[in-house]
Amino acid sequence: MTEAAKDQDPYGLREGEVAVALPERFDASLYYIGRIRTPWRQREECPKNAREADAECTIELDPRWAGGLKDLETASHVIVLYWMHEARRDLVLQAPHHYAEPHGTFALRSPARPNPIALSVARLLRIEADRLTVVGIDCLDGTPLLDIKPYFASTDAVPDAIVGWHPERKR
């Protein structure tokens, strides 16, 4: 394990994992548009995915963007995009401890990826000014918010989609 990789993640590399050198420059900039408030302070405490999450969480939107929430209260579910700020970014093969074999980063929903963007489809309970209360978020308290979109079951749901390698969740 290189010194750079150690800096990336104090958890280190597991057996079978492969890290690469990161590119020298970034290609784009983005704005954090808020923070997500959750009950979880350690990664180990977080739900593994949005469907395992039953806690009410608060999305604190930067007030400058609050006007962008107009009409969103009519949505039952929202797609929340967020930045997994504590994830390493250099892995191409990963061995999450709950799987027997390593898998490619892009075949996984791990937070460790070149751009650690996560998404959850969350149930929208209410909107009060610049705060949204949702259920179905799996991130650490204080995780930066990137975007919010309405979930359209008509276009976003693909009920017959499969992930063939996964032992339990082929669907």
Ligand SMILES: C[S@@+](CC[C@H](N)C(=O)[O-])C[C@H]1O[C@@H](n2cnc3c(N)ncnc32)[C@H](O)[C@@H]1O
């Ligand atoms: C397996 S990922 C799934 C992410 C997301 N639902 C997705 O599919 O895009 C969820 C895990 O990421 C970890 N995590 C949560 N917040 C994080 C953060 N801010 N930085 C790094 N890792 C985080 C926790 O271990 C959590 O259980």
